[in-house]
Amino acid sequence: MSKKPEDHKPELRPHVFDGIEEYDQKLPNWWLFTLYIAIVFFVVHWIIHFQFRVVPSDAQRLDPVVAKIRDDRMKAMTAMLNDTTLGKLATDQAVVAEGQKIYQQTCLPCHGPNRGGKTEAPLYIGASLADAEWRYGAKPTDIYKMIFDGSPSPADLAAKGEIPMPAQGPVLGPEKVASVAAFILSHHLQAKPQ
Amino acid sequence: MNETKTTITYDDRTVRWFTIASIFWGVIGMLAGVFIAYQLNYWKLNFDLPWLTFGRLRPLHTNAAIFAFVGNMMFAGIYYSTQRLCKCRTASDLLSKVHFWGWQLIIVAAAVTLPLGLTRGKEYAELIWPINIAVAAIWVVFAINFFWTLAKRNEPSLYVAIWFYIATIITVAMLYIVNHLSLPTSWTHSYTLFGGVQDALVQWWYGHNAVAFFLTTPILGIMYYFLPKAAGRPVYSYRLSVVHFWSLVFIYIWAGPHHLLNTALPHWLQTLGMGFSLMLWAPSWGGMLNGLLTLRGAWNKLVTDPVIKFFAAGVTFYGMSTFEGPLLSIRAVNYLSHYSDWTIGHVHSGTLGWNGFMAAGMFYWLVPRLWNTKLASVKLANLHFWLGFVGILLYVGAMWASGIRQGLMLNALDDTGTAVRYPEFVETLTGVRALMLFRAFGGTLYLIGFLILVVNVWKTIASGSPATVTQEVVVHQPAKRSTVGEMVFAEPSVAMLGLVLFVCLWLMGGPVTDWVSFAMVGVISVMSIVRFQQHKEHWITWYDHLSEHWVSFTFLALISVAIGGAIQIIPTVTVNRAENIEDRLQKLYTPLELAGRDIYVSEGCYNCHSQMIRMILPDVLRYGDYSRLGESIYDHPFQWGSKRTGPDLAREGNNRRPSSWHYQHMLDPRVTSPGSNMPAYPWLFDQKTDIKALPAKVRTLVNLGVPFPTMTRDEIEQHALEQGVKIATELKSTDPNVQPDTKIIALIAYLQSLGSYETPKTTASATAP
Structure with missing residues (x-):
């Protein structure tokens, strides 16, 4: 063991265990390198993060992004959507069709296939979207807002035993909410012009 | 030195029992796995019955596969090889019996309680507290029986397989007890001692290392015994055994937090989890290399001997999944893969490929020897191999595709970049339905393969009769042994312990301590290398002594596995209090x-x-x-x-x-x-x-x-x-x-x-x- 075996004939260890012999080959270099590289990576990574602290934390990185998205959504909503533009969207067949698709996935379980909600079948728990009553305002932007933010003060409603509408904006985003609003409105074009 | 000889009879009855138990529970565990895989595709298979729902059967599947199938297989392999490597019969027949029947009772209790919905609610640690106590007690019985055998052995030196068994026994005891600490509210219900992030850390320290020390180290020990035996070739490299054993047991323990990447877990813990997972790659591959390179010169047997086929494939799957593990531990990869089928696929390339195939190889080698006969059918064994192999590939391939696809869908943003593209979760599930079905097919093939093993083993046993193996051995009279103190306070162990101490101080220390400790890590590393070069003989002799001294060996192994958990868990126990929470x-x-x-x-x-x-x-x-x-x-x-x-x-x-x-x-x-x-x-x-x-x-x-x-x-x-x-x-x-x-x-x-x-x-x- 004191000298490295210069020839390539592997050396057998003197001891035999229940017939099992052992060579004592050198550790493969590439194998050692993977170990060394991983150790160096860890050491450097740790020092950068926790000793020099030059890399922002997850929260520092994520919070501004989320805040900006929130701002953008608000801006997009106010800039793009007013009663006129939303009203126009409700006549755009492509947008309405897209809205219908989303409605069937997201809204149908509560509001029913014919938008009748509770009045359609006892199975559905949402309010009727087919009648002429709009509890929180009948303007297109009111309806958009209702879908985006859900019922105002849901806790109070729940306390009264009523079922609040959940906010869909955070999940769907403004564009899809606008399509759904357009779909809903498209059924009210003749009945109740804005 | 006067040499006395004695004839010993090995206790192979215990090995036979554990073998049969493992095969029996293997069928149950795999059947449960295949069933719940189909449940994911066909919800009607839940039958609207409480005790047949996925949520209750999935723990039954994991517990059966890990603790019943691999557990019994591990005990069979350990009891068989330890006696032969120690040239001595297992210390106590009574303890072996208590161990066997106790373990089977625990499994039956688990199989009854889990479908009844009695659970602690932690993965792979679901069993209720009375069963936990039974598991701990039986594990101690096993430990006493094992270490007593080591103490009585007629073979001065401990072979590498025994090192892995030692690490297994002490680490599993430590992990199991800490993660199962709970306060009972009734005979069937308890709350965990830890809560919130602490419980998460303890759970994944346990969960990850259950994979390490229940599914990996004992099987590596079994590989080191059965693979060279079956191949008739010397082990490739002793020094690789030494290096990869100690690096594996030391590093593995730290990697648990990689199950909690990108979560609320403090960033430093996530970095430890990721960094140590990457460093774990080489030690794991050390085991694979030593297994595969031992087969050099025996590759011709790959064609003819199903045992070698299973071992070669098993070790290769070990290499594959221990490469995949570090990959999935990278935060950026985990961003995509976490919570997805990819993880499930990764685990199964380990359990089906490594555990399942090593078990099959071991059974095909062992059963003919235990019943003094020949394997009933090599053809059937080969058929089992190919069915199992194709089954794994289908399974793992489907899970890769499914995990990546669903991960991409879930993380996709729409064109505005301000909302998710697929807002309904169900859409992403529908996107991977077909792949989930492929997985179920793969699992079915694997199960069929295993049923063929059952038939083959059955026929083999029927053709033979229980063998009694006796051997004449030289009674080992221990020379004056060094004390634990002498072994621990020797230069090599002091150098390594000092190195570890300063690594910990560097990781945990304040703004000055960390740099000083980091410098010390460098100094000790260089000094150790220099001293090792100068006093190579001394260091090697020390290690030879250590492997003749099971108490010192166990003590050092215990220190190696205890450090990682202590560093990660103890700080959160003190920090994670309501009064320290700032925001919510x-x-x-x-x-x-x-x-x-x-x-x-x-x-x-x-x-x-x-x-x-x-x-x-x-x-x-x-x-x-x-x-x-x-x-x-x-x-x-x-x-x-x-x-x-x-x-x-x-x-x-x-x-x-x-x-x-x-x-x-x-x-x-x-x-x-x-x-x-x-x-x-x-x-x-x-x-x-x-x-x-x-x-x-x-x-x-x-x-x-x-x-x-x-x-x-x-x-x-x-x-x-x-x-x-x-x-x-x-x-x-x-x-x-x-x-x-x-x-x-x-x-x-x-x-x-x-x-x-x-x-x-x-x-x-x-x-x-």
Whole structure:
């Protein structure tokens, strides 16, 4: 063991265990390198993060992004959507069709296939979207807002035993909410012009 | 030296029993696995029966596969090889019997309690507390029997297989006991001692190292014995054994937090988890290399001998999954893969490929020898191999594709970059349905292969009769042995312990300590290398001595495995207190919500739903604000989850959806979520909530440090009933006959509480230094 075996004939260890012999080959270099590289990576990574602290934390990185998205959504909503533009969207067949698709996935379980909600079948728990009553305002932007933010003060409603509408904006985003609003409105074009 | 010889008879009856038990439970475990795989595709296979639902059967599958199948296989291999490597019969036949029957009783108890919904709610640690105590006791019986055998051995030196067995026994004992600490509320229910992030850390320290020290190290030991035996070739490299053994047992323990990447877990812990996982790659591959390179010169046997086929493939799958593990531990990769099928595929390339194939190889080698006969059919064994092999590839391939596809879909943003592209979770599930079916096919093939093993083993046993093996051995008279002190305070161990000490100080130390310690790490490393070069003989002799001295060896191994956990867990035990939480503090559960939570745990909801919104944009856009540590601080056990077959539920409450939605959804998930594969839970609508048990539960949680206000027994029950009536009134329009004391009401109360927090008043006493 004191000298490295210069020839390539592997050396057998003197001891035999229940017939099992052992060579004592050198550790493969590439194998050692993977170990060394991983150790160096860890050491450097740790020092950068926790000793020099030059890399922002997850929260520092994520919070501004989320805040900006929130701002953008608000801006997009106010800039793009007013009663006129939303009203126009409700006549755009492509947008309405897209809205219908989303409605069937997201809204149908509560509001029913014919938008009748509770009045359609006892199975559905949402309010009727087919009648002429709009509890929180009948303007297109009111309806958009209702879908985006859900019922105002849901806790109070729940306390009264009523079922609040959940906010869909955070999940769907403004564009899809606008399509759904357009779909809903498209059924009210003749009945109740804005 | 006077040499006395003696004839010993090996106790192979115990080995035979464990072999048969392993094969029997293997069938059960795999059958359960295949069944629940089909349940994911065909929800009707849940049969609307409580004890056949996915949430209860999945723990049965994992526990059976790990503890019953691999456990019994490991014991068979260890009892067989340890006797031969120690040239001595197992120390006590009585202890072997207690070990065997005790373990089988535990498995039966598990198979009864898990489908009944009796669970602790932590993965691979579901069994209820009386069974936990039995497991710990039987493990100690095993340990005594094993170490007693080492003490009586007629072979001076310990072979590498024994090193791995030693590490297995002490580490599993440590992990199992710590992760199962709990306070009982009744004979079948308890709350975990740790809560929130601490519980998460302890759980994954245990969970990850159950893979390491229950599924890996004992099987490596078995590989080191059975593979050279079957191949008739010397082990490739002794020094590789030494290096990879010690690096493996030291590094493995630290890697647990890689199960919690991008979560609320403090970043330094995530970095430890990721960094040590990457460093673990080489030690793991050391085992694979030593296995595969031992086969050099025996490759011709690969064609003719099914045993070698299974071993070669098993070791290759070990290499594959230990490469995949570090890859998945990289935070950026985990961003995509976490909670997805990719992880499930990764685990199964290890369990089906490594554990399953090593087990099959060992059985095909062992059974003919134990029953003094020949293997009944080599052809059938080959057929088993190919069915199993194709089964694994189908399984793992499908899970890769499924995990990546669903991960990409879940994380995809729409063109505006401000919303997720597939807002409905069900859409992403539908996207991987076909792949989930391929996985079930793969599993079925693997099961068929294993059934062929059963037939083959059956026929082999029928053709032989139990063998009695005797051997003449030289009685080993230990020369004057060095003491533990002499072994531990020798230069090599002092150098290594010093190195580890300063690494810990570097990682944990303050702004000055860390740099000083880092410098010391460098100094000790260089000094150690220099001293090793100069005194090579001395260091090698020391190690030869160490491997003749099982007490010192075990002591050093214990230190190596204990450090990583201590560094990670102890700081959070002291830091994770309500008074230290700055931003958000979980709202205390009401008694009814607590009852609902126990139902959630009991039904195994955590098997498919996480409660942890990661600090990544797609998670935040989909589920809401990322989860904070304080928001689960009172959760015993934590329910962060590890897999999302359904959406995250961390912010499901607070009327995100109306209670009537939950009511409909639990009765028939497909009414509210068309395309869902979730089971229906009709029994929750009939069974009553166990209100009477609540006072004991609340009291137990108070003892664990949850600051419930003081309430009398009657007040607790009254409060629960009143809240039940309130929710039932809300539901009147959905179902006029709903009863306020049914389980569904409690569950809805819990679901509506998810995500409730308050902002603690920052006390002015939190002053500047």
